[in-house]
Amino acid sequence: MLPEDCSQLPLRGFGTLTVHTTVLEHGRVRYSVRGPHVHGAFVVVPEILHGGPVIPKTVYVQFGDDTDGGGWYSPRPEEPKVRNARIHGFTDSIDPRTVTRRSHFLASLAVVLRDNGTTYRIPDGARALTEAVIVAIVKDWKQRPDRDDLLLAAARHKAETNAAHERGCAEKQEAELDSVRNDRVTARRRILQVAGLVRRRQPAVLPPALETVSLPFFDRTGARMGVLRVREKEVNALPGRVVYEVQGGRVRGTFAVGPDLYDTTSAIPQGIYVSYGHPSSSADWPRWSHECADEPTVNGVQLSGGWSHGGRSADITTTYPEHLPAQVRLGPNTSTSAPSATGRRASAVLRALALHYLARRDVDALRIATGKHRTARTRAASRNELDRLRARERHLAASVRRHRTRERQFLDLLTAPAVQDPAPVIRLPQRGMELGQEAA
Numbered sequence: 001m002l003p004e005d006c007s008q009l010p011l012r013g014f015g016t017l018t019v020h021t022t023v024l025e026h027g028r029v030r031y032s033v034r035g036p037h038v039h040g041a042f043v044v045v046p047e048i049l050h051g052g053p054v055i056p057k058t059v060y061v062q063f064g065d066d067t068d069g070g071g072w073y074s075p076r077p078e079e080p081k082v083r084n085a086r087i088h089g090f091t092d093s094i095d096p097r098t099v100t101r102r103s104h105f106l107a108s109l110a111v112v113l114r115d116n117g118t119t120y121r122i123p124d125g126a127r128a129l130t131e132a133v134i135v136a137i138v139k140d141w142k143q144r145p146d147r148d149d150l151l152l153a154a155a156r157h158k159a160e161t162n163a164a165h166e167r168g169c170a171e172k173q174e175a176e177l178d179s180v181r182n183d184r185v186t187a188r189r190r191i192l193q194v195a196g197l198v199r200r201r202q203p204a205v206l207p208p209a210l211e212t213v214s215l216p217f218f219d220r221t222g223a224r225m226g227v228l229r230v231r232e233k234e235v236n237a238l239p240g241r242v243v244y245e246v247q248g249g250r251v252r253g254t255f256a257v258g259p260d261l262y263d264t265t266s267a268i269p270q271g272i273y274v275s276y277g278h279p280s281s282s283a284d285w286p287r288w289s290h291e292c293a294d295e296p297t298v299n300g301v302q303l304s305g306g307w308s309h310g311g312r313s314a315d316i317t318t319t320y321p322e323h324l325p326a327q328v329r330l331g332p333n334t335s336t337s338a339p340s341a342t343g344r345r346a347s348a349v350l351r352a353l354a355l356h357y358l359a360r361r362d363v364d365a366l367r368i369a370t371g372k373h374r375t376a377r378t379r380a381a382s383r384n385e386l387d388r389l390r391a392r393e394r395h396l397a398a399s400v401r402r403h404r405t406r407e408r409q410f411l412d413l414l415t416a417p418a419v420q421d422p423a424p425v426i427r428l429p430q431r432g433m434e435l436g437q438e439a440a
Contacts, residue, residue, distance in 0.1 A: 009136040011035065014129055017136055023146070027154030030065070031137045033080070038129055040080025040087075041065055044141045046154035047093055050165050054409045055155050059141065061091045061134050063110070073117040082133075083126040088113035091134060096142035101131045156413050163410035170403035177396040184389040190382045193267035194375050202372065203365035208232035208242075217249065217352040220322040225249060225348050230356065233278075240269075240370030242357055243278055246296065251349055253296025254278045257357040259370045260310045264381040268371040272313050272354045275306035276327075295329075298349065299342040304329040307350050316354050324350045 009017045017035035024030055024043070031042045043062040052058075064076030072089075080087045091105040099105075106127060111119040122130060141147065215228040226249025233254070234243040241258030256279055260271030277292025295304050305327040309316065324347040326338035338346065357363065371378070 007140075009140055011129075011132045011136055014132050017133060019137065019140070023150070025153075026157040027150040027152070029141055029144075029150065031140075032078070033133060033137070035133070037084075038080060038082045038133055040082075041078035042080060042133065042137055044137060046151050048154055048158040048162070050162065054162075054406060054413070055151050058093045058095050059138065060093055061105075061138065063087045063089055073113070073119070075113055079113070080130075080133075082130050083123070085112045085123060085126040086114075087111075087122065087126070087130055088119065094134075094138055096138050099135055099138050101128075101135055103135075105134065106131060152413075155410075156416075159410040159413040163407050163414070166403045166407040166410065170400050170407065173396050173400050173403065177393065177400060180389055180393050180396060184386060184393060187382050187386040187389060190265070190267055191379060191386065194371075194379045194382065197267050197368070197371050198375055200368070200372075203368060204362070205236045205365045205369065206360070206362045208235045213356070215352045215356055217348040218318045219344055219348055220319050222319050225345060226251075228349065228352060230353070236366060236369055238279055239373035240366040240368075241279075242360070242366070244353060244356075246349070246353070249349075250300075250345065251296060251298050253302075254292075254294040255296060255349075255353055256292075257353050259367050260308055261306075262308055263310055264374075264378050266371075267378060268367050269374065270313060270367070271311055272309040272316065272357070273306060274350050274353055276303045298326070298346045299339070301328060301338050301342045303327060303338060303342075303346060304335060307354075309354070313354070313358055316351060316358070318348075318351055318355065320351075321347075323347060 006018065006020050009019055011017050015036045017033055017038070019034075020032040022030040022032070027046045029044045031044065033039060033042060041064055043065070044059050045062055046056040047058045047060050048056055062076075064079035067074070067076050075086065075088060088111050089109045091110055092107045094103065094105050106122060110122060110130075112122050112126070113119055144150070209232045212229050212231045215230050217225050217228055219225055228246050228251060229248045231245045232242060233245050234241075237243070238256065238258065241256050243254060243256045245254055246252070254277055256275045256277070258273055259269040261273040263269040263271050275292055277295035279292055292304065295302050297303070303326055305325055307324045309321070323343070326343040326346040327335040328338050329335050337343065360366070
């Protein structure tokens with residue numbers, strides 16, 4: 001440890017503070033102070049923050065000396081006593097260029113520590129004096145001729161950790177950037193697919209079948225629940241959809257089945273949407289899905305709404321998905337869940353109808369009809385998505401460049417010639433001020 005130097009600092013409103021300063025390793029400076037109603041050690045530490053400046057611009061003050069062991073509730077050696085209160089912990093971040101007693105740097109990390117390990121708020125009198133001491137020593141630290149060397153020593157101490165942090169951030173964002181660029185290519189391709197779909201000739205769609213079909217339906221365990229008599233009422237009157245009239249197995253009413261209403265990620269929509277009832281118009285989602293006539297009854301309960309199964313429909317089986325929506329309408333915009341037995345039977349019916357629709361020979365033609373009907377909405381959604389992805393790509397690319405630049409700056413600190421911790425500067429003691437006299 002290097003020799004100490006001694007000086008006196010004026011405290012506004014509290015008299016004169018005698019300080020002994022010692023330069024510690026990693027750019028820290030220890031102030032051993034003695035003055036009216038205060039004595040102990042304050043350590044000024046350059047603040048190294050992830051994402052902060054490469055060379056720190058702020059500091060914090062530690063109360064007492066470093067210790068190898070102990071936790072938060074253990075006192076440090078030489079913790080300052082201020083008006084008989086032992087001050088424990090740290091200050092918040094302090095900007096030496098603008099610090100005043102109005103800077104509010106004594107927050108939750110600065111407390112009074114009792115001998116039994118409990119803590120409490122610093123009393124107002126001790127707080128005012130502690131603030132004055134901290135302002136005085138931080139302003140003194142700011143005027144040190146070796147300040148830049150202290151900051152550089154602190155930056156070098158954390159350079160390897162900070163370089164690793166910046167490298168990790170860059171690698172994470174580079175992976176996201178690759179994903180965004182792939183999504184951008186997909187969105188651009190979708191816009192071209194929609195343009196091609198507009199020009200594509202509509203394949204033939206089969207007319208409604210004349211005969212009634214018997215469909216067995218099963219619960220989630222595979223147990224047979226009954227047989228549905230299914231008749232096609234309309235095909236492609238609502239683009240891509242087949243409207244079925246269903247009776248049997250405690251089920252009666254109308255269902256409409258077609259591609260997923262919510263799929264705007266594909267030029268030709270995939271998935272499945274089954275509505276309870278006959279949609280009252282051919283308008284797009286979401287309006288028509290909630291305006292249905294001839295809503296079906298299951299177990300005597302009238303159901304409303306529908307089931308959306310996005311993405312691929314190949315995973316639908318007679319027993320999966322297990323639990324599907326079954327709502328009872330209470331008002332124009334309110335509904336509640338159907339009884340559990342009704343929900344189980346309705347789920348089985350929805351699965352059976354979805355599989356029946358997917359088995360049609362013209363299912364691809366029905367999907368194309370839906371895609372043609374939705375081209376304006378799909379194109380608009382894709383263009384909005386493309387704009388969002390481009391903006392995200394620009395943001396990520398700039399952020400990656402910033403992290404990589406900062407990584408190089410921290411690595412440069414490690415490879416630069418070693419900086420010795422600066423020797424203390426011996427100051428001539430200033431003339432002491434009388435107690436109660438304010439500094440000019």
